[in-house]
Amino acid sequence: MNNRSDIHTHSAHSFDGKSSLAEMVESARKKGLLFYGVSEHFDYEVYVRTGEAKERKIDEAAYFHDARHLQDDYAGVLNVLVGAEFGYDDNGLSLPMYLATYEKYRPDYVINSVHCVDGEDYYFCSSFALKKFERPKQDVYSQYLAIVRASLDVEYPYDVVGHFGYLCRYAPYPDRELRVSEFQKQIDEILTEIIRRDKILEVNSKSKDEKEITVPSREILERYFELGGRQVSFGSDAHNVDDVCAHFAEVTAMLKEIGFTYYTVPCRGERIKVEM
Numbered sequence: 001m002n003n004r005s006d007i008h009t010h011s012a013h014s015f016d017g018k019s020s021l022a023e024m025v026e027s028a029r030k031k032g033l034l035f036y037g038v039s040e041h042f043d044y045e046v047y048v049r050t051g052e053a054k055e056r057k058i059d060e061a062a063y064f065h066d067a068r069h070l071q072d073d074y075a076g077v078l079n080v081l082v083g084a085e086f087g088y089d090d091n092g093l094s095l096p097m098y099l100a101t102y103e104k105y106r107p108d109y110v111i112n113s114v115h116c117v118d119g120e121d122y123y124f125c126s127s128f129a130l131k132k133f134e135r136p137k138q139d140v141y142s143q144y145l146a147i148v149r150a151s152l153d154v155e156y157p158y159d160v161v162g163h164f165g166y167l168c169r170y171a172p173y174p175d176r177e178l179r180v181s182e183f184q185k186q187i188d189e190i191l192t193e194i195i196r197r198d199k200i201l202e203v204n205s206k207s208k209d210e211k212e213i214t215v216p217s218r219e220i221l222e223r224y225f226e227l228g229g230r231q232v233s234f235g236s237d238a239h240n241v242d243d244v245c246a247h248f249a250e251v252t253a254m255l256k257e258i259g260f261t262y263y264t265v266p267c268r269g270e271r272i273k274v275e276m
């Protein structure tokens with residue numbers, strides 16, 4: 001299959017990436033991808049609130065320089081897209097930084113993701129999140145959904161809504177699923193707004209849980225389709241060469257079962273349809 005795309009990946013330019021950007025791009029070429037997008041973390045929302053986050057701050061100039069070079073080097077061989085993952089900030093402190101970066105570097109596309117509440121990442125369950133998650137699931141998930149809804153109105157330009165349902169990966173509840181039946185009003189509002197704004201809903205294949213292969217879940221993707229949503233992108237969220245395009249076949253089979261027929265690849269304001 002030569003029509004595969006993976007537009008959510010991280011290299012060592014991100015604080016938690018394991019492989020160099022050159023290695024990531026070469027891995028995508030070897031795997032025969034049609035589109036390979038790198039979307040480094042721009043965790044300004046963490047950076048502006050906590051001093052400890054200095055090591056999370058990306059060297060923007062080095063990243064865009066490196067990525068644009070590789071994009072040129074691979075022209076005609078592999079479509080390399082130079083993207084960014086912007087971490088949404090629910091109080092707007094980091095907004096000027098995101099706007100300045102966007103203006104200066106003009107990424108080919110932006111993934112807008114919610115990782116945090118109050119500037120702290122759901123991922124770091126050990127300290128912050130466990131305290132947050134002491135509250136009932138209903139409260140915590142409702143708060144997360146409200147932040148995701150607000151993130152859709154953010155002022156910086158973005159194309160893709162990243163890993164909707166992210167907190168499910170880390171929430172320590174016996175039943176951590178984000179169910180349409182439990183949160184229908186909020187989920188419907190988010191999906192409807194994504195459609196209305198002509199944004200792309202990412203299907204992220206990085207999951208800690210074997211039985212649930214994607215974020216958002218199949219149930220949410222079915223609801224999105226039912227409401228008229230057709231634009232989806234594939235993102236492995238790879239942080240090393242091995243995970244580039246991981247689970248693509250399973251994810252695509254699932255999406256086709258639901259009724260989707262193409263992936264949407266964003267590039268400089270355009271939307272490229274790639275048949276599944």
Ligand SMILES: [Zn+2]
Pocket residue numbers: 085113115162163
């Ligand atoms: Zn993310």
Ligand SMILES: [Zn+2]
Pocket residue numbers: 008009010085237
């Ligand atoms: Zn990511």
